[in-house]
Amino acid sequence: MLRIDDRAKTRRTARPKGTRTPLARAEARNFYLFLSPWLIGLVVFTGGPILASVGISFTDWSLLSDPSFIGFDNYTRMFTDELLLSSVWVTLYFGVGATLASVAATFFIAILLNQKVRGVGIFRAIFYIPAVVAGVGTALLWTNLLHPDYGLVNLVLGWAGIQGPGWLTSTSWAIPGLIIMSVWGAGNTVVIYLAALQNVSVTLYEAATIDGAGWWGRTWHVTIPMMSPVIFFNMITGFIGSLQAYALILIMTDGGPENSTMVLGLYIYRQAFNYFDLGYASALSVGLFALILVITAIQFAAARRWVHYEAK
Amino acid sequence: MGTPRASSSGPAQSARVVRAQRRTAYVLLIAGAAVYLLPLLWMFSTSLKSSQDVLSFPPQFFPTSWLWQNYPEGWNTLPFGRFTVNTVLVTVLAVVGTLISCVLPAYAFARMRARSRGFLFALTLATMMIPGEVLLVPQFIMFSEAGLVNTLWPLFLPAWFGTAFYIFLLRQFFLTIPRELDDAARLDGASSLRILWSIILPLSKPPLVAVTVFAFVANWNNVIGPIVYLRSLDKYTLAVGLRLFQGQHATDYNHLMAVSMLTIIPIVVVFLLLQRAFIQGVALSGMGGR
Known part of the structure; x- marks a missing residue:
């Protein structure tokens, strides 16, 4: 076998390019x-x-x-569709909000978990489980948790003396409510961060400490720059993932109240499967795809300013 | 943070600083973990409450009496047994299909040379950017032309034809396996399939477990597929069954939470059983960012 392979190699060099x-x-x-x-x-x-x-x-x-x-x-119709315009806005609001909140919160959790604390495995599992069970069951759970009168969230806020908002029944609080739910379900980014944190070289921290950097200084000047490629990865995948949330939004609010949670995915779903307007639904999904490409391109362009790649 | 050493002011003080930091981290972690666990505990306590407890104001965290009968009561409201059978069927078929149809292409990308490999791999990565909504309408048309609406086929068939993300994940891992192992087996006359089966796969437990759990969870929790494709009660999966239940008994939170608990228990069990290998696999997926 090996001999044939060797012969093949020598022959390949002798052969004109293009033949194999x-x-x-x-x-x-x-x-x-x-x-x-x-x-x-x-x-x-x-x-x-x-x-x-x-x-x-x-x-x-x-x-x-x-x-x-x-x-x-179908495309010219988009420009006069007011509901579409508000839907794009809702999609960006939810997508950017959920991505930034999740990326920041899970980064903080991962830094804590990286402090060589005992029981890391248990904590990691606790932060991860919500992501694993996310489905209709937890969507219904959150409709209950965010219930203005009977829900846990407002109960806890009440203990702190805060009168909780109407959450999913309020046009201005429904999206923040959904963002809280998605931060709860973002545990997989904790795991990704943690793995990357363990690869950051200890000597960098030692050097920073010798230069007189405290905890914040080390986090700001060492951890964040070294982690920036992973933060970037989580932002890209997080934003695309946030678009998938429309299935749970369909169950929780069905786009309401007053279309304040009508994300694009849900709007496409409605055009296709409630109004059976497949042409318009398809045009909308082409538009959504274009929107994602633009947003990802913007993220990549912005990344040049803040993402730090180690020279190989 | 690694092992942060606090400056030149003596080992005694630096040890104290490290201890204090670790204590702060602990307090914050326990608080965070409590916040993450509370919703699930609330789900459990609500599932045991009476109908009055559920709608009491201000709400109570603990049920006044623990009504375990909520579980059979909720379960028997709709044919949840049937829904479970359908869900298990779809999930198992989809997971098996995913494993076969992702391992083979991943192996091809990792080990075999062909002129279009680079291009096809780039194309594979590009499809990871496509959100499901864009494919939903045309796939629905395709399955309805094929007469497969209101069957379970549309829910598991696509899984038999590869998933870009899993192929990527597996290929990245296969690349870390030394090629010398392949060459040695090839010397003994082993075929590619043989090498994959008896050398590559036994060394690839973490990514295989990760893909299994990812696919299991994704299919078990799949909401939009069943809503779009299933029409009759005997075809329903747990996801649409729960949604129907919610539609019929909107404020019947205790029974709703009882049935929801039952639907998440299988995933929690799978997760806890395979936790270590799974988390290793997730960490691996994040290496795409490095």
Whole structure:
């Protein structure tokens, strides 16, 4: 086997560029064979649907009748759709709010967990469990927790002498309520941070200490710069993840009160499965995809200013 | 923080500073853990309350009497047994499909050379950016053309054709396994499939467990798929069953929480059993940021 391999190598150098040995060809054949489930998935369940979305977005289609081509009508309709405008705003408000709050809160927790405290495993599990159980059950739990009269959150606020707001029944407090829920469910970022924190070199802290840096100084000048690539990773994945929250929002508020929690995912869902306006729903999802690309591009551009990559 | 040493003012003082820091960290951690646990404890206590307790104002943390019968009562309101069978079926089929359809491509990306490998891998990473909403409508049309609406097929079939994130996770781990092991087996005449099965996979427990738990949790908790695709009660999963229950008994919080408790117990058990390997796997996924 090895001999053939060696011969193949020498032969490869002798061959003109572009042609390949039988062995390399066999390997390539194997590559596609092993990859085939994903190649099919890529075409049938991802690439195909995206192209189909673009196609359907130029039609008027209710699934009951045949689609009819209407050009850019669905796209021009977006500009006069006031609910869409407020929905984009709600999506950004929730997405940015939930991402920043989660990234900051879990960073703080991870720093505490990294203090070589005893029972780290137990704490880690406690912070992680909410993320694992997040589903309809916990969505219903949070509707109960955030209930203005019978909920735990306002009970605890009451102990501190604070009159709690109406949360999910209030147009201005519903999104903050949902953000609290998503911080509670963001435990996986704690685990990711913790793993990365353990890779930060101790000598950097020692050097900072010799230079007279205190706890804050070390956190600000060593931990945060060294952790910035991971913080950035959590921000990108966190924002895209926040868009998935529409399923739970559907159960908790169904977009209300007065559309104050109508995130884009929910709006698309409603156009498609309540109004059966598949053309408009598809145009909206193309728009959402574009929005995500723009926001990710902005994050990458901003990252150049604050993300620190160690020279390899 | 590593082991922060406090300056040149003597080992005695620095040890004291470290101890004080650790104490502060402990107090804050316990407070934080309490905040994270309280909602679940509230869920448990609500599940045992009477209907009056649930709507008492101001609310009480503990039930006046512990009504364990809330559990069978809630469970028997709707065919939750059927919902559980459907959920288990979908979850198991999806997890098995995910493992097979992600391990093979991950191995191909990690070990086999082909001209388009770099491009296909970049394409795989790019699809991780696509949110589910964008695919929902066309996938629904596809499954409804295929006559599979109101069956469980749309819920597990896509899992048999790979998931970009899991492929990425597995491939990253496979790359850390020394190639010499492959070469030695190949010398003995082992095929690629054989090497994958008897060398790579036994060394890859953490990412395999992580993918298993990720896929288990994602499918068990899947909300939007069942809502979109399932129409009749005998096809419902726990997620849509719970939603129906909420629709019928909106303020029946004690029974609602009792059934919700029952739906999260299997995930908590799976998580606690596989915790260590799982957390290792999650940590691995974060290495994408390094």
